[in-house]
Amino acid sequence: xxxxxxxxxxxxxxxxxxxxxxxxxxxxxxxxxxxxxxxxxxxxxxxxxxxxxxxxxxxxxxxxxxxxxxxxxxxxxxxxxxxxxxxxxxxxxxxxxxxxxxxxxxxxxxxxxxxxxxxxxxxxxxxxxxxxxxxxxxxxxxxxxxxxxxxxxxxxxxxxxxxxxxxxxxxxxxxxxxxxxxxxxxxxxxxxxxxxxxxxxxxxxxxxxxxxxxxxxxxxxxxxxxxxxxxxxxxxxxxxxxxxxxxxxxxxxxxxxxxxxxxxxxxxxxxxxxxxxxxxxxxxxxxxxxxxxxxxxxxxxxxxxxxxxxxxxxxxxxxxxxxxxxxxxxxxxxxxxxxxxxxxxxxxxxxxxxxxxxxxxxxxxxxxxxxxxxxxxxxxxxxxxxxxxxxxxxxxxxxxxxxxxxxxxxxxxxxxxxxxxxxxxxxxxxx
Numbered sequence: 001x002x003x004x005x006x007x008x009x010x011x012x013x014x015x016x017x018x019x020x021x022x023x024x025x026x027x028x029x030x031x032x033x034x035x036x037x038x039x040x041x042x043x044x045x046x047x048x049x050x051x052x053x054x055x056x057x058x059x060x061x062x063x064x065x066x067x068x069x070x071x072x073x074x075x076x077x078x079x080x081x082x083x084x085x086x087x088x089x090x091x092x093x094x095x096x097x098x099x100x101x102x103x104x105x106x107x108x109x110x111x112x113x114x115x116x117x118x119x120x121x122x123x124x125x126x127x128x129x130x131x132x133x134x135x136x137x138x139x140x141x142x143x144x145x146x147x148x149x150x151x152x153x154x155x156x157x158x159x160x161x162x163x164x165x166x167x168x169x170x171x172x173x174x175x176x177x178x179x180x181x182x183x184x185x186x187x188x189x190x191x192x193x194x195x196x197x198x199x200x201x202x203x204x205x206x207x208x209x210x211x212x213x214x215x216x217x218x219x220x221x222x223x224x225x226x227x228x229x230x231x232x233x234x235x236x237x238x239x240x241x242x243x244x245x246x247x248x249x250x251x252x253x254x255x256x257x258x259x260x261x262x263x264x265x266x267x268x269x270x271x272x273x274x275x276x277x278x279x280x281x282x283x284x285x286x287x288x289x290x291x292x293x294x295x296x297x298x299x300x301x302x303x304x305x306x307x308x309x310x311x312x313x314x315x316x317x318x319x320x321x322x323x324x325x326x327x328x329x330x331x332x333x334x335x336x337x338x339x340x341x342x343x344x345x346x347x348x349x350x351x352x353x354x355x356x357x358x359x360x361x362x363x364x365x366x367x368x369x370x371x372x373x374x375x376x377x378x379x380x381x382x383x384x385x386x387x388x389x390x391x392x393x394x395x396x397x398x399x400x401x402x403x404x405x406x407x408x409x410x411x412x413x414x415x416x417x418x419x420x421x422x423x424x425x426x427x428x429x430x431x
Contacts, residue, residue, distance in 0.1 A: 021180040025413045029152070029169035032058070033161040038109040039102035046205055047077035047102070047195035055101045055168075059193055062172060066152065066179045071191075076205040077101075079193035083178050085186055085428075092187025092431040095387065096213035097174070097420060098380055099167030099220055100197030103159060104402040113155040116410070120151045122203050125407075128158030133404050140407070142223050142399055146268035150410040162408040167219035168193060170396060171411055173421035186369040186424035187431065192216075194380055200341060202380040208387055215355045216391035217423065218381040221398075224412040225368040228375040228393040229349050229356050231382045232283070233308045234341040237315055239265070242333045245295040256329045258297035260427045262290055264325050265318070266299060273314065281306055285314045306344055306374065326365065342378050345385040345392065352390045359392055359431070362422035365417050394419060 035055045041049040047053065056073040063071035063081045069080035079101075085092060103109040117125055120143070125135035133156040137143045143151075154160040160352055171191060178184055190213045194202040197220075243258030266287050271277040278284045283305025290299050303314045315338050322334050349356055356372070363370035381391035397412030 010043065019181055020272050021177060023173055023414050023417060024176055025169045025173040025417050026152075026410050028062075028172050029162075029165060029408075029413065032165040032168060033114050033154075035111045036103050036110040036112075037161075038105060039199045041105055041199040046201065048199060048201070050101075052101050052195045053077050056193065056195075059168070063191070066176055068175065068179065072207040074207075076193040078206060079191070080207070080210055081190065081191040083175055083177070083186070083189035085188045086182055087185045087187055087428050089187070089428065089431050092428050093214035094188045094212055095427055096190040096192055096211055096216040096391075097171045098194065098216055098218045098384070098391070099171055099396070100164045100194045100202050100380060102195050102198050103161045103163065103165075104198045105141070106402045107159040107404060108157070108160055109159055112158045112161055114160065115153050115155055117151040117153065120146050120149050122147060125151065125153060127153060127404065129405065130156030135400075135405055135407060140400060140405070145223070146409050151407055152410065153407045154337055154404065156404055159401070159403060160406040160408070162396070162398035162406055164197070164396065164398070165410045166398045166413055166416070170219055170416040170420060173417045174424075177417065177421060178424065184421060184425060185428045187428055189424060197380050200378075201379045203383045203387065206384070206387070208389060213389055215352070215391045215423050215427075216384055217359060217420075218379045218380065218384075218391055218393045219297040219396050219416060219420065220225065220379050220381075221375070221393045221395040221426065223399075223410070224395050224397055224415050225363055226371050226373050226395045227356070227359050227363060228373050228379075230306065230346040230374040231342070231344055231378045231393075232304040232306060232376060233311055233316065233344045234378055235303040235311050236339045236341050237303055237318060238337045239299040239301065239318055240335040240337070241265075241292070241297045241299075241322075242335075243295055243297070243329070244331050255294065257294045257368065258292055258332070258373045259290075259294060261325060261329055261332060262299050263291065265321050266290065266309055268321050268325065270317070273317065279376075283307070283310055283314060285317060289366040292330065302341075303338075304376075308343065342382040343380045344387060345390075348385040348390050349392055354430075356392050358423060359394055362419045362426055363394070365422040365426075366418040368415060368419075
């Protein structure tokens, strides 16, 4: 039997909960992306931008309309809800589905105009508001798997917001289907929508007791069929250079500019340890900002690797380069502050193999080729896993995120909804 036939057979076998209601994921997605929810890394509030609550209020209203009575938005911008179980079994673990409401600060999320390109046949997709923005198959390889699909993009001036409003729409449609289709047997399903994931604060204020879940799944991945059980481990580092200030008219032999020293250090960083010089399971050391003046300058870094021990090695490179360069700048000093950000969720998930196994089975039941992957980044699930909620990441269908060429397939979003529904039934079956 061909592989595609195998998964089609599995899909027919397990799609025993014939949906009485049509998918609503596309309509929901188109509604959500026009709400600007961009987060702000410079803000100290939670959420970092109050406009994220605008989407939260919409989601709560829709959940209440479905009949999910405990749906609410808390003061920190988190949405919580519970789809009540409908099984006679008393021991079904509570599982949680999570997506984030914010969009990246890297590209504007205001005034999004979503467009549906129906029945994609492989031609270039030119975004009308900026014709220089073109989706080409050779630059977006997963478009090869989208022939006949309906592709959603923005119009060219903004990101789309599929990261992670695709995941939100998929979870919301799954909630709707569960409430409309009592033949789908499941335990209690906990729902969490978070703010500020894009700036690393997505679960800072998450109430784990309120969630009360045994296992979680973020819906925030890329290609249909992918499931991620491994993320980077992450540290942040701040390098503080203390130079020597002097009047520039009388600076000869006296001034030691902290700004110039910082520039030399950044220029000396190895290319094969940079984001642009690494791939797959390779980690990196990346300067993300420089600020300061002659007397003091600061360089902020992110440090990433799948191996926790290598984070220390990468930070040591900053130490060694700084000490080497400061030999030519007598009287100048430095300080390096390293702070843990998140850790590889595989360290936790390996202790709970059934959580990943059930996710892979759900993807196969949806008629897809299930692939277990690593992600060169992090998700809310990275931190949730270390907060007591083991939480791998399932595809949402989002592609080219954080930029104007971001896109998602309608059919992939529908497959994500099916995968969520299958997960609910698998946990009920295996209880």
